Amino acid sequence: MKKIFILLVIVFTSSFVNAQDRMDRDEKIKTLKIAFITDALNLSKTEAQKFWPVYNKFDEENHALREASYKKRKAVDVTTMSESEASKLLDDMQNSYNKRHQLFxxxxxxIRSILPAKKVIMLKQAEDNFKRKMFEEFKKRRHDKNDKP
Structure with missing residues (x-):
């Protein structure tokens, strides 16, 4: 497992050395995430075949809901909005949260029909660990970039 992790870190690090467009970077991150989660959960081939389509569908739909909600909030100037516009925005936000809750x-x-409960919990931990490692790598790269003359 440590060898795979080291390999992931090397691949991740080297993938960002060359400045590429956002889509390439997003695809590489997604590939690393898949490898990281698969390794952390020790998914069997059968589990992986059933798990990844469900996981990817949820991830895409959840991302779309979050992004739509963010765009609505970002497009509004709170200082000039009326009370009725604010009320409608709050209703939209609540509706978005309800949709995300239902989706989850x-x-x-x-997921519980595919994986045992223990692996579902391990999935959450693996996602959190991956996000933390990504954030640490981002901070490191940002620090290294700022240190260069």
Whole structure:
């Protein structure tokens, strides 16, 4: 497992040395995340075949809901909005949260039919660990970039 992690870090580090467009970077991050989670959960081939389509669908739909909500909030100037516009925005935000909650509930039901409960918990830990490692790498790269003359 340590060898795979070291390999992931090397691949991740080398992938960002060359400045590439955002889509390439996003694809590389997604590939690293898949490898990281697969390794952390020790998924069997059968589990992986059932798990990844469900996981990817949830991830895409959740991202779309978050992004749509963010764009709505970002497009509004709070200082000039009326009370009725603010009320409508709050209703939209609540609706978005409800949709995300329902999406997550359905996802949990689907995932629990594929993986044992212990692996579902391990999945959350693996996602958190991956995000933390990504953030640490980002901070390191940002620090290294700022240190260069």
């Amino acid at each position: 509930s359905n996802y949990m039901k689907d």
